[in-house]
Amino acid sequence: MGPSFPSVQSFYSREISTAAEKDEESQSTPRKPGDGFTEEELADAVDPLRRKWDPEREYDECSIDNLIPGPKAVTFVGRIANLSTIHGSTQKQPKAAGWHYLILKDDTAAISIKLYFSSGQYPLKLGQLLSIWTIFISDAAKANTTAIQGVLACANLFPGRVTSDHVMIHTNSATDSICRTPLTYQRGRPLQGLITLDSYLGSGGHDGVVGVKILVCVKSIGPKKRISKKTGGECDLAEVMLFDNTGDIRWTLWGETIESAKDWQPGKTILLISNPGYRVEAHSQKGSIGVQQATMVDVDPEFPDAEWLRKFAVGVTKKESLCVEFPGDVFNEDVIDGAEYGVNRIMFRLAEIDDWVRNNPSHSFTGHVNITIMEMSLVKLRTRGMLLCNECCGVPIYANELEIPCKNCSKSLKLYLNPKIIGMLIDETGCITPGKLLWSERAWEQLLGRTVKEVTEMTNEEIRWLEQRMMFMRMHLVFGWEESVGRLAILGMRA
Ligand SMILES: [Zn+2]
Incomplete structure (x- = not known):
């Protein structure tokens, strides 16, 4: 690092690069042997730190269920199934400006991740595909977090400080079909724990059942509202309405999770929500759901029930839609x-x-x-x-x-x-x-x-x-x- 970069901090805080720089950087993105992506696909992934990363060691490509606790250079991919952001430094990482709590899942298992950042937070969204490089995996059972079904391992990453850690956000549609299968899904069998909204709401299906899952389609996305908290300060929330063939329910999104919803399409986006949090609400009989630490959200999962709901949603949306735009292509x-x-x-x-x-x-x-x-x-x-x-x-x-x-x-x-x-x-x-x-x-x-x-x-x-x-x-x-x-x-x- 030359004298033009007085500190790591200032180097990494360079968040916006010009198109030319970006080009040059993406071309030099290292491709690990066997990481499952082509050069081009990796070039289309976003490196949130926009840094040159040329690791000297080899990273073993693993599926998440094959991650073994202990020191070992590994790389894996997974989609973000849970996301929250804490601002402020911790005792463990005094140089951090905050960290993201993530659950990342592929088709085999899930891992919880603490992703520290030193300046700005990462532009993360639910459902995004990430590639992770790290040299240490911890045992989830021994970490001081509550046990989450399906989460066997955890990892702490600080890519802005630790040169052996790295993260990439995949944005290319070529990776669209990767990691879309729900955990524990077996072909030809119903997905374990999956219940309808009707039974989730009606017969107490929500009441503390571990592993309960609901499969819903996005009905509408409300505007972002700013409210003041009881504990002081302000926070943003947005309400998303969800439905299946038996009912509908409100989902309150907080903070950065609201960004995730901006990509969702009413009547099209399907969500599989495992272990949702349930809140009784004074002004509504139904209550609402939310994301807790153990909640996992699969955005547009791929399995037969999701396919069925997708078709069902198209029919319902057409029936209920105002339908005011004249189809000039059909009636030309x-x-x-x-x-x-x-x-x-x-x-x-x-x-x-x-x-x-x-x-x-x-x-x-x-x-x-x-x-x-x-x-x-x-x-x-x-x-x-x-x-x-x-x-x-x-x-x-x-x-x-x-x-x-x-x-x-x-x-x-x-x-x-x-x-x-x-x-x-x-x-x-x-x-x-x-x-x-x-x-x-x-x-x-x-x-x-x-x-x-x-x-x-x-x-x-x-x-x-x-x-x-x-x-x-x-x-x-x-x-x-x-x-x-x-x-x-x-x-x-x-x-
Ligand atoms: Zn709009």
Whole structure:
């Protein structure tokens, strides 16, 4: 180390490197023989310290169940199943600014890790794949932590200070399929300890049963909130709603764990939570769950139950979704042209459409229908600030403006006219309840006689007038059905 680096601290505190430096550094990333990754995959991994690391010794590649307590240079990979961060130095590591408590698991076993940092904390998230290099493994039974089922070993690492320790965060999609199998899973057998949310909540399944597991899908992710603690100071929390086919439950995330949730997708991300903490809550019958020291979270685990829940979630999400974005790829200009002017224009009644869809949902078709507007909610929804809507992070978002940032992920969202401005529609054979149709922007323009933007700019008076004019209006709609869309799409309006 030359004179330009007066202390280890200042060298390692260099957290942001330029692209060129990063390139050069990643190219020189050492590849240990047999570590299971290609040069390229390792180059795509993030070294949180951004240091050159050229160990002289050879590290044996191990699966976690093969880690033997004692001194030995080993390297292993695993996904983060539990994560919490403590700030401040400890007696053992006075130079540390804090440490992360981690449980890392592969397909064979789990290990608990104390990962010390000297300046900034590592950008860790639940579910991330890490490669670890260390020269000492401790026996979990002898460490002064409470025993956790499945955790046999533990390790203390301080990569910023100890040159034989190293950690890499894998970000490449090539490593996506690694370490996704739940612990103790055996092909063809049900996963031990796995119960439904219904039995977890209802029959006291949560009550101190070691090894209890729930498999859930993320329903929604709430915004980050800052609250003051009873013990002084402030902390951040975010609430994530989870569901399976039997029920739903709230999960409160604290501190840095909130970052993990930002990558999760409502209706898609599946979590296997082992040994969740359960909290009775005064204002809700259900209580909520949280992460305790013995909790393990598998993000998008791979086994048949997870596959089943993934499919179930897709169906439920589609049914419950506001579904306001018009699928322009399915009903493109050619389809719309054909529906409006083609030779196979068929006039339907509502009962007939219902029959067609029920009896043969996979059969796509377009047609025309004559209906009457029985209700309008244009004035009401605008007064409530719900003229337009969209969904983000699994949460419906309403406003009277065309664009608004999501409160949770801050992403700017384009909003669509709330389909519920049109109330009940009827013909002599049936009715369509509000919000069930999927309107194209063009169909809205034809119906309302102005662009969506112009609707948002109308005065109260003009809105009231428009609503009155449309009540009991009889109209001729061009519609399309496609199973993947799952709703009747309104392609246009004919005079
Ligand atoms: Zn969002």
